[in-house]
Amino acid sequence: MTCVFVAGTDTDAGKTIAAAALLYRLAEGAVRTLAMKPVAAGAVATASGLRNSDALQLELAMNARNVSYAEVNPICLAAPIAPHIAAEQAGIKLSVAELLRHQQRLAQHPHDLLLIEGAGGWLVPLNEAETLADFAVAVGAKVVLVVGLKLGCLNHALLTAAAIQQSGAELVGWIGNQPQASVMSYQQENIEYLKAKLPAPCLGILPFEPSADSAKLAGYLLESQALMSLFAGN
Template identity: 50%
Template sequence: VGMKPVAAGLIEHQGQWVSEDVLALRAASTVVVPAELDNPVALPDAIAPHLAAERAGRTVTVAELLAAHRTLRAQADVVVVEGAGGWRVPVNDDETLADLARAIGAPVVLVVGLRLGCLNHALLTAEAIRADGLALAGWVANAIDPDMPCREENIDTLRRWLPAPLLGRVPWQA
């Protein structure tokens, strides 16, 4: 089953407000679960989770996200958790999504948005993942800039520098 603990930015789908990422995770999941488990926090505004939560008048805690994850673990052999906004993105004034990842303790797949600055961003994130005591299982090259110069050279650099295998590539999509 897929899980998007915090989704910021919703669309209307079949009369309900939902994240496009959550819809994709549900389509790929083999276990159907209630929305409060696969997406315990759905926030309307497509901004950083802690800011979206503040605008929505609610507080998000790692404890509530972890509780939903534990329930999912009891219902599925594997739970694939998709982050939101990056490794150190705050979910409240004191906690980040990295705190949730540490509590879960699962290996991490890093998605690298291929654009100017991605080398530094990916290497710093991999370093933070290791510093937080988690394994970097692999990484995915996501072509988010259709005109990125030296895309292949950047991917080759990341292959040499990241301490994990390239698991796949997502081509640019309009």
């Protein structure tokens, strides 16, 4: 099984829009995709229960069918705060072991690639001792880093890449995402610096998309075959 974990340099880097764009791009090459948002903090109450907008985008972008929302997003928390705090408020104890059980259940559906989107940055806590990074390592996922193209992105990207490598996970690529309408000062120079310094190839640069339509952005990424070659280690 090919498993990719999408991490971000910070909370508003654009993980979801990039993750969904990856799913749409992979589908162009007939790759069977599953998506997972193991923990989501920030949800609205619906007739079907709590729903998180990021998880709903992933559910729409993946091409596997007959998969329930609860399998895509097993832990959905109402408060838009750090997951471990939101879980504590809801009387829930998060753990890597629990998330692994959910991941293994989801992975029983036929697929070629499972994409998992994190929450916040790489080292977001699950509890006093474990982080979402520990879960990514336990799953054996390759990591794609989404870099929000804004002031501070160089430091955030290099620090996160170093932390990913230190954890023992493999950083296989990064995606630059412009999260605001205005282009950051010297954006291209920042991109070129990241291309030279990050220890993984650039998979694409996503421009600002006012409607947050990831399907429109899929064409800015490497082609499906090239992505799968990187993700599968071919």
